[in-house]
Amino acid sequence: MTQPRTGAQMIVQALKDQGVDVVFGYPGGAVLPIYDEIFLQNEIRHILVRHEQAAVHAAEGYARSTGKVGVALVTSGPGATNAVTGLTDALMDSIPIVVLSGQVPTFMIGNDAFQEADTVGITRPCTKHNWLVKDTASLSSTIHEAFHVARSGRPGPVLVDIPKDVQFASGSYTPKQKARTSHYQPKLKGDTAMIEQLADAIATAKRPIFYTGGGVINSGPAASQLLRELVEQTGFPITSTLMGLGAYPASGKNWLGMLGMHGLYEANLAMHGCDLMINVGARFDDRITGRVQDFSPKSKKAHIDIDPSSINKVIHVDMPIIGDVAHVLEDLLRIWKSKGRKTNAEAVAKWWDQINEWKKVDCLQYSNSETTIKPQYALERLEALTKGRDRYITTEVGQHQMWAAQYLGFDEPHRWMTSGGLGTMGYGQPAAMGVQIAHKDSLVINIAGEASWLMNMQEMGTMVQYHLPVKQFILNNERLGMVRQWQELLHGERYSQSWSEALPDFVKLAEAFGAKGIQCSDPKDLDDAIMEMLDYDGPVIFDCLVEKHENCLPMIPSGEPHNKMLLPNSSTKDAIAAPGAVLV
Amino acid sequence: MSPLKIKKGSSRHSAYDLRDPNADVIERHTLAVIVDNEAGVLARVIGLFSGRGYNIESLTVAEIDHLGHTSRITIVTTGTPAVIEQIKAQLGRIVPVHEVHDLTVEGACVERELALFKVAGEGDKRVEALRLADVFRANVVDSTLTSFTFEITGSPEKIDAFAELMRPLGLAEMARTGVAALARG
């Protein structure tokens, strides 16, 4: 039997056993024993953020860019409530993170003690699971279980709430290997009969499409590899959601670009007109389906998803396959090859002809300007000047996020971190911090709008403290651009509260934090300015002053089906009809 | 379409192929959910129903295996077939949930509920209440000179019927447990 340890020692030991090398956190009274243990060791690095929301987003960025579980540590009460937005964000986007929170001692719970909050109650709906640990004996096994739940099946955030007396008390440590095996063991292998049926459908399809999503990224690098092979084998066109970008390379010949509300014309029309839709790890989100009744009316639909509740939630499918993407694709490829199957090449070639017609519409065209930087142009230049580099991109939320998805290309998974499901302004900067911690020598850029960026700007302090050379690429339109666009489309151009007024001087702000600031407003200077940003060894705020009233197009107005897209040269005034107006 | 090969009785049990998912008729289903008997598990189940806007007609819970620390929650809910499928899948996602059984589609089942009725009255009404209680096989568990307390077990419909009869006879108070249900055989 090992010698007894305190709860706080067990926590640090359990994190080490789980392979954790970095924790993002912020101290307070209820976690002091844990901070003391962190002080006494060197294996786990602690990154002191400036706000607990940022700790959680940083853990998300770390997790999404590595495939590992991210960890955040917060104190009781306000520390825990500040973590709620990050937890909800991770739940919506299926990001595996473990948040450890301090709690008032067990004997004071329920007394409205100082900095007491019902943390498990508050976070129950925004975690995959959470625990309040009431005795030290179960502490280490609970932490091991927490990691297991966060990473298994459909990944997600979990929280372990640990009262201070439990951190002080002693007990015996349960190592990872000895922790009791959980009954929570989601099924990974898909149903073979159904996979065979899908192989048959692939052989006969005339107008097929792969619609892939975040589940491919969640499943790991093998899934992306298998997906590429399957696309190669079949020659079918492929599109992806915002969350799945990079699983299939943007430079790949079958790539149609992103689909959905701000997706590409050819991708959306192919989804609308297909006869076989193969959904791989995507969840028929409302940004994708538009009006559900008119969604891809003529297709047979297959859906590969590890979460049974994703199946038939929004769209009824003909071939549900519950399992992990990599496992199912491996079986599918094996069945496909063993039968020496061929696709209906003639029909598929005709389908490609049709798709190539749609491509000619060139839906991402925009009218460039000699005098003003267009946001699309800024991203095109950033893409050109960073191509081939070891690059990771995060974003904030708004027009800039959608332009980034449209104009940047991702050739590998885990390179693109964005808040999709919750759409959390303030996500990108701390997420970039987490990415840079995990990939010390890589180029990490946060594509931001000025309004989103201000929501977690305090983290510049963290970046400077830890020498994190993240580049903040702010497309500054002095507007809450996405809101302004909707007001133009929906509310007669009455721009209620959608102006970013009294903005700081971003260059001075950067300097005040001890970082470098660059401002650019002339398209002719842009390349040099971007190069200056890239060449600087340290954090940079790049204030890119762009066209103020540019609209992000193409766009499927809310409440409309896929084949009713607004293209760059169409009129946007009152483009959203009354029934669509209630939708978000 | 070939049926999903999912172990019957597992939380992944599904009836996709049995009913029309697009039907918009409202069905009433009795679900049995086996859960770890741990703090907060009931809050998770109830939070799921309120958070996603599902209906609960009745809900009962008690530990059924003391050594294994498991409880059985019986939920009667209503919804379209698609909503009922979602409810089952969502319940299956809750980490401490071991199994979800849809007793309504898994075959015949027995459903029982227990209720206590306090009926206050004198004279003929008192006699009539006692006579009807006998017909319904309700037991008298407490009596005073001015009231009876009856205990009755049966299907929810039977208890509804008994309540209707007691109302004009001086029904003063009533307590119901909600449905407990088991598959037959």
Ligand SMILES: Cc1cc2nc3c(=O)[nH]c(=O)nc-3n(C[C@H](O)[C@H](O)[C@H](O)COP(=O)(O)OP(=O)(O)OC[C@H]3O[C@@H](n4cnc5c(N)ncnc54)[C@H](O)[C@@H]3O)c2cc1C
């Ligand atoms: C302003 C704004 C605009 C947006 N516009 C668009 C748009 O135009 N187009 C667009 O695509 N999105 C858009 N989004 C994002 C959108 O809201 C959703 O977040 C996104 O579409 C969901 O992506 P997904 O379907 O890939 O699902 P995810 O949220 O990534 O979910 C993954 C799915 O895969 C499953 N899964 C997880 N792991 C595995 C595994 N190992 N094996 C199998 N399955 C697994 C999960 O159960 C889940 O069903 C926008 C967001 C914002 C903020």
Ligand SMILES: Cc1ncc(C[n+]2csc(CCOP(=O)(O)OP(=O)(O)O)c2C)c(N)n1
């Ligand atoms: C925390 C939060 N609050 C409000 C919103 C609603 N919202 C979505 S986009 C947006 C405007 C974003 O402005 P900016 O960051 O400048 O980006 P732009 O759209 O101009 O590129 C707002 C307010 C949100 N997504 N998140």
